[in-house]
Amino acid sequence: xxEVRELVKDYGGxxxxxxxxxxxxxGQVLGFLGPNGAGKSTTMKIITGFIPATEGSVLVGGxxxxxxxxxxxxxIGYLPESAxxxxxxxxxxxxxxxxxxxxxxxxxxxxxxxAIIERTALQEVRGQIIDTLSKxxxxxxxxxxxxxxxxxxLILDEPTxxxxxxxxxxxxxxxxxxxxxxxxxxxxHILEEMEAVCNRAIIIxxxxxxxxxxxxxxxxxxxxxxxxxxxxxxxxxxxxxALQGIQGVxxxxxxxxxxxxxxxxxxxxxxxxxxxxxxxxxEEKKIAFEEMYVERGRVDEVFRTVxxxxxx
Numbered sequence: 001x002x003e004v005r006e007l008v009k010d011y012g013g014x015x016x017x018x019x020x021x022x023x024x025x026x027g028q029v030l031g032f033l034g035p036n037g038a039g040k041s042t043t044m045k046i047i048t049g050f051i052p053a054t055e056g057s058v059l060v061g062g063x064x065x066x067x068x069x070x071x072x073x074x075x076i077g078y079l080p081e082s083a084x085x086x087x088x089x090x091x092x093x094x095x096x097x098x099x100x101x102x103x104x105x106x107x108x109x110x111x112x113x114x115a116i117i118e119r120t121a122l123q124e125v126r127g128q129i130i131d132t133l134s135k136x137x138x139x140x141x142x143x144x145x146x147x148x149x150x151x152x153x154l155i156l157d158e159p160t161x162x163x164x165x166x167x168x169x170x171x172x173x174x175x176x177x178x179x180x181x182x183x184x185x186x187x188x189h190i191l192e193e194m195e196a197v198c199n200r201a202i203i204i205x206x207x208x209x210x211x212x213x214x215x216x217x218x219x220x221x222x223x224x225x226x227x228x229x230x231x232x233x234x235x236x237x238x239x240x241x242a243l244q245g246i247q248g249v250x251x252x253x254x255x256x257x258x259x260x261x262x263x264x265x266x267x268x269x270x271x272x273x274x275x276x277x278x279x280x281x282x283e284e285k286k287i288a289f290e291e292m293y294v295e296r297g298r299v300d301e302v303f304r305t306v307x308x309x310x311x312x
Contacts, residue, residue: 008055018207031198077146087131136167219297231291235262
């Protein structure tokens with residue numbers, strides 16, 4: 001549905017996007033991750049045709065965004081960062097204006113507006129001036145305009161930026177609902193958002209793609225993938241060293257605890273499964289524990305490592 005080929009964007013002597021290439025298939029929700037200034041928003045603006053590329057090309061539904069811009073843009077719903085809108089309009093007026101811009105007239109325009117207001121749960125504020133809306137409702141209104149023409153592609157730039165936890169939850173529910181029949185690129189620097197709504201993730205820094213895979217793949221890159229954490233009511237001085245001797249354990253983190261208890265995380269060698277060996281050790285040594293669990297991996301750890309120039 002989306003194909004990005006060797007994309008480059010220069011601003012004077014600064015290269016914001018550096019030969020990026022990727023494809024997004026129908027039904028995928030791609031999380032576009034990176035620190036501030038990584039090139040996420042620039043790439044998304046090029047995909048939507050908002051700004052031109054210095055080099056490279058973008059195809060949306062087989063249409064070249066630069067060579068065939070109008071047919072390409074018809075396929076896209078775009079939610080820019082900071083949710084721009086006409087603040088003096090009511091929600092209904094704004095969405096009616098957008099519907100008219102999209103070519104809908106008369107009864108069809110009214111049906112489109114009513115349907116999208118219901119779909120995005122804006123009924124109670126539809127007559128309210130946008131400038132008086134909460135940030136959550138304002139963001140939802142701008143999301144509604146991106147959906148008005150029922151596009152097969154959604155480009156969402158930081159869709160939950162600045163929202164409170166309840167508003168973030170509601171926005172993520174909307175995005176998940178849209179993912180059933182749309183191709184979505186979601187720009188964010190919030191890792192929990194990627195894990196909540198995306199089935200694929202790209203990490204970008206300094207305008208280059210560093211990692212491309214599923215959220216599970218990212219978690220598996222973490223040194224804590226398959227790590228075992230144990231909470232003990234008490235611990236002898238030599239226990240950490242004994243835990244280090246378990247087969248398959250690469251290192252042991254002493255995470256401390258208040259009082260007499262202890263909390264250890266056992267990191268495996270090469271992400272191997274060490275739970276059976278750890279369980280066997282505790283049984284043989286008759287060591288009581290209060291809690292034990294296996295970690296899936298820490299995506300934030302992978303994110304920091306790859307974006308700061310290391311290897312996960």
